[in-house]
Amino acid sequence: MLTKWKLLFGPTAQRHGLLPPQTATFGDVNTADEIERFKNTLLAVQDAAKANPGAEFSAFNQFALLSQDEFNAALTTHVNQEMADAAPWSTSTSLAPRVDWSTSSCNAPVKHQGGCGSAWAFAAVATVEFAHCLGTGERLSLSEQQVVSCDAFNFGCDGGSPTAAVDFLQTVGRVCTARSFP
Numbered sequence: 001m002l003t004k005w006k007l008l009f010g011p012t013a014q015r016h017g018l019l020p021p022q023t024a025t026f027g028d029v030n031t032a033d034e035i036e037r038f039k040n041t042l043l044a045v046q047d048a049a050k051a052n053p054g055a056e057f058s059a060f061n062q063f064a065l066l067s068q069d070e071f072n073a074a075l076t077t078h079v080n081q082e083m084a085d086a087a088p089w090s091t092s093t094s095l096a097p098r099v100d101w102s103t104s105s106c107n108a109p110v111k112h113q114g115g116c117g118s119a120w121a122f123a124a125v126a127t128v129e130f131a132h133c134l135g136t137g138e139r140l141s142l143s144e145q146q147v148v149s150c151d152a153f154n155f156g157c158d159g160g161s162p163t164a165a166v167d168f169l170q171t172v173g174r175v176c177t178a179r180s181f182p
Contacts, residue, residue: 002030002038005064013062017115018074020065037065074115106133108141116157121147124165128175143181 006028013019020037041059048057063071101107108129113122121144133139147154151168154160169175 001042001059002035005038005060006030008060009062009064013065016062018062018066020067020070034065037067040067041065104130104134106130106139108139111144113144116148117159118144118148118157120154120160120162121151121165123162124169125175127162127166128169141178143176143178145178146176146181 010019020033038059041064045057045059049055066074106129108126111122111126113119125142125144125147129140129142147165147168148156150172151160151165153164153168
């Protein structure tokens with residue numbers, strides 16, 4: 001299975017720097033470390049599937065040889081707790097006890113931020129896309145890059161706040177499509 005993974009996802013993982021440091025040369029021979037890492041990923045996928053029977057999980061992606069710490073270092077950023085706590089939640093209307101948003105036609109395809117710590121921008125843009133679709137029925141693909149490049153409050157690829165990014169978009173009053181500002 002590891003050999004199949006290398007054929008399908010190895011080049012992508014190598015191109016995006018998603019191989020563990022000791023695997024940077026990436027040869028045809030499966031090393032003991034690679035086998036152990038892939039086995040750990042398979043076990044993690046099995047555990048996730050057991051804990052979430054309605055979801056689908058797969059080890060066949062470009063992240064399969066990364067440990068959790070390596071994955072976090074490459075693709076996540078810290079949350080600024082002060083910003084997260086800044087706006088208290090309030091509800092002025094009664095809400096449905098349960099909503100399954102996974103079936104909504106407004107759900108956009110999953111996007112990949114690459115090596116840039118811009119999940120905050122992806123979250124903000126996805127929120128705006130979803131709200132627009134709920135209000136109009138039209139699904140758009142908007143530009144995360146515009147938010148990363150132009151929102152001076154946040155820190156580009158070094159992280160930021162989705163809430164502040166939505167505030168930025170409200171202040172600007174418009175957002176480019178992903179096609180016009182890739």
